[in-house]
Amino acid sequence: MAQHLVTFHLDDPALGAHAPLRSVHVPTGMLLTEAARMAGVEIAQPCGGQGRCGRCAVHLTQGEVRRRSTLRLSAEDVAAGYALACQSVVEGDVSVTVPPQEKIERRLTTDRVVAEVEVPGGYDARTLQTIQRVSVSLTPPSLDDQTDDWSRLVTALRQQLDVEEVQVSLPLLRRIGQVLRETEWDVTAIVESNPQAPTARLQLLDLRPSEPPLYGLAIDIGTTTVSCWLVDLISGKVVAQVAEYNGQIARGEDVISRIIYASKNGNSAEMQALVIGTINSLIAAAGEKAKVDLQNVFKATIAGNSTMMHLLLDIPAASIRLAPFVTAINHVPPLKAFDLGLKINPEAVIDCVPGVASYVGADITAGVLSSGLGDDERLTLFMDVGTNGEIVLGNRDWLVTCACSAGPAFEGAGVINGMRATRGAIEEVWINGETLEPNYRVIGNAKPRGICGSGLIALLSEMFLTGLLDKGGNLNSSLMIVEEDDLHFAPPEKSAGSGVSLHGQTRRIRQGEHGLEYVVAWASETWHGKDIAITHVDVDNLLRAKAAIYAGYTVLAERVGVPLESVERFLIGGSFGKYINVEKAVQIGLLPDLPWEQFQFLGNTSVKGAYRVLLNHNERERITQIASRMTYIELSADNTFYEAFTSALFLPHTDLSKFPNVANALTKT
Amino acid sequence: MPIEIPKDKWPGSVKTITLGANSDGGTRTSVVTVGGEKALPFMHFEAETPYRPAVAIEIKDRKPDDWSTPLSEAWGDAMNDPAKWARAAEAAGADLILLTLSMTAVDGSPNTAENAVAAVKAVLGAVGLPLIVFGPGNAELDNALLVPVAEATKGERLVLGICEDKNYRTIVATAMANGHLVSARTAMDVNLAKQLNILISDMGLPLDRVLMDPTTGALGYGIEYGFSVMERLRMAALQGDAMTQLPMIVTIGAETWKTKEAKVGEGVPAAWGEWRERGINWETMTAITLLESGADIVVLRHPESVKRVKAAIADLMVAA
Known part of the structure; x- marks a missing residue:
């Protein structure tokens, strides 16, 4: 196939005339965005390469491309040589100037005051934590006792702990003999026990000459922001909290754009690498901040919406966006850090929090767990506002949930x-x-x-x-x-x-x-x-976004026959929710006109839920129950959602009697 | 055994609205009053239907370029002069006239305020019927034409249209200032209709000067959906929702005569039947169907349809 030379000039004022040229040979038919990736040139594609956002516009200085779409460009732009990189097919040699790309600026949560996280009351690492340290002294082998190293270790562990089976990975097995001899048969085993397993079973994670500190990670992968807490598993304390934008943002701002991008040939591995890159840089930052040796991180609990979990694991996510909207997996089995390339102890256990449905994921079950919704007798509405609004209604007896696409406005x-x-x-x-x-x-x-x-x-x-x-x-x-x-x-x-x-x-x-x-x-x-x-x-x-959210929770309440006024608590999660002014959100009809004291802003409830699961195996059991207890209601199944949506497409609402306080404010002005 | 017919008792009723005026600046010789319903259409055993639905005939300020042949045959030369056309419409039995202003003059130049005012005055001079005036349907031009028309006809209680959610302010303001009414059109949706009525009433125009036009489709072109929206609007009104208690106007002629069945005479299956009769049937059926869903004013284009629809209304108004 014909090869063409594509040359990228980076128009970066910071570099001026020294801006580098990057060239790459590509076959006919390749998109400019793919060529740019091969050349190591960053071109943001917020819409996931669908040609809808126009943010990947580049300037052709030499040669021509075949333009699949110029939807976002004016006739003058096209005449001046601009093209959308994601819609430009290379069919000959071409030179391209790439305008400065919007830097994805970081705002670590430390930009605002980070509240100290309270360790759950009664936390006792010895009884609740699945990661344990066990000191074992083995009888050294002799001509009289030629038992193999592994059996010797397993026997010693069995003598100390009530276990039947000990599992180990091959890489660790290779190191056992050496460690046992270096420590003169006196070692600390780092093990993971699974109290829920029917037969007592241990997983050996590491062997150390002395007792190391034990750390774990609670991670929330948001579509926009990834949050990561580094936790001392012995005291339960959070020793570092870091957050950063999800590296996948440049490949789509919402989950649908990302699924579309990832579904294209070969892109899913890139999407996985992007989010793992983000997580690894967060882990490094947290480790540095708290002066923690990352080899002592033995566990990570991860929550995120279903799309984010699929992309993390590089499991095809296409079925999430296509009717009948099913995930490939909601309950992910335990994994190892080396499966994903997380830069912590390679044997560390990766626990993915279970989700409910395509649009009600692990972030929501984690939110339900951390908000205590599932244990409270009061009728509570929990809502996580982001690009998608997820809503859970219920109490300790029942839970229903739905999702509505609010859009990224x-x-x-x-x-x-x-x-x-x-x-x-x-x-x-x-x-x-x-x-x-x-x-x-x-x-x-x-x-x-x-x-x-x-x-x-x-x-x-x-x-x-x-x-x-x-x-x-x-x-x-x-x-x-x-x-x-x-x-x-x-x-x-x-x-x-x-x-x-x-x-x-x-x-x-x-x-x-x-x-x-x-x-x-x-x-x-x-x-x-x-x-x-x-x-x-x-x-x-904005009106459409607020109307979708309002319609979401009103229809959900209607479906189960609960008047909105009988909701006793209105909990709002999501980092977006933290800074909303309740009065103003009510005035535009985003939140219902309920007494303000009923609203509670919880911040990132997903990472909080992951944290609780990380610490306590009972919470892990509970979150699995929560996921199975939640009844998912598909709003698009009939037209009541649309009715509620159009009536909410008004300020504050077509039926002003639903907003008495706003009606009062209006008569005053 | 005597059978007792169950009767619905509704708490609300539709507002009564009078179009046209014969005093305080008004020069009409007849006025039309619509609305006032306290029950679903023609349920005479539940409540009296105080006013019969009115039939308007749509004319234009100049001969339209795109009207179907059966229509130009029916109106003939009258189409070249709005005053003549209005008189012909009156003779055909119209209760009132809807004058739609054209986008352009015959030579293709944009319509002007002078033309619009002259056409409206000519129609008002020719007939004593109440008048509805619609702009050409372009927000900017509508405002440019309707404001001078409203000012030149102060006190006539014209109905000015079309008010839509993105373009209602100017028309409502001039209607308020000059003693006219407005027609509020929304896409087929109960909430949208209600929202526009709220916006108009927020500007201070009393709702008894507002007609609502919920939009509809002709027979075979979404009439079921239109019917359902109108029926739900009327039920909301009867249930007491003030923002839906307005008489409804539907532009049936415009919808019908753009359908292939009414517009096209050649190259269609023979089974479709005779063209002229088919177009009239289409318009009549659409009108009678929507009268059953609560229409208070039906706007028609063909004189024969007017005759048939009026006969049907007369029958429907007789309590069984």
């Missing part, structure tokens, strides 16, 4: 000036009802670069209450100041640098490229020197 995607909650994100907004001038707070006290989820919720609510938006989410064009050219009469007072007029109109509402928009920050205030505005398209996307 609240995570900043699908909103023109949206961004993740990193430095430079506007996270809180207030608007003056008289002047319609906004005030905002930015993460890290930096110049604003965009608006994150909590900022978008606040913005929506403030715009609604000040009349900038009507209940349908339309920007109020009558508040727009018409420029002098269009006027038949003298313009209202206009002062430089301000959007205010005397007539309650504002220059901040204007006709932009995408229709009407409201300017939150003028170019002079922002990091990139461009206005930050929210457009009517953004508002529509």
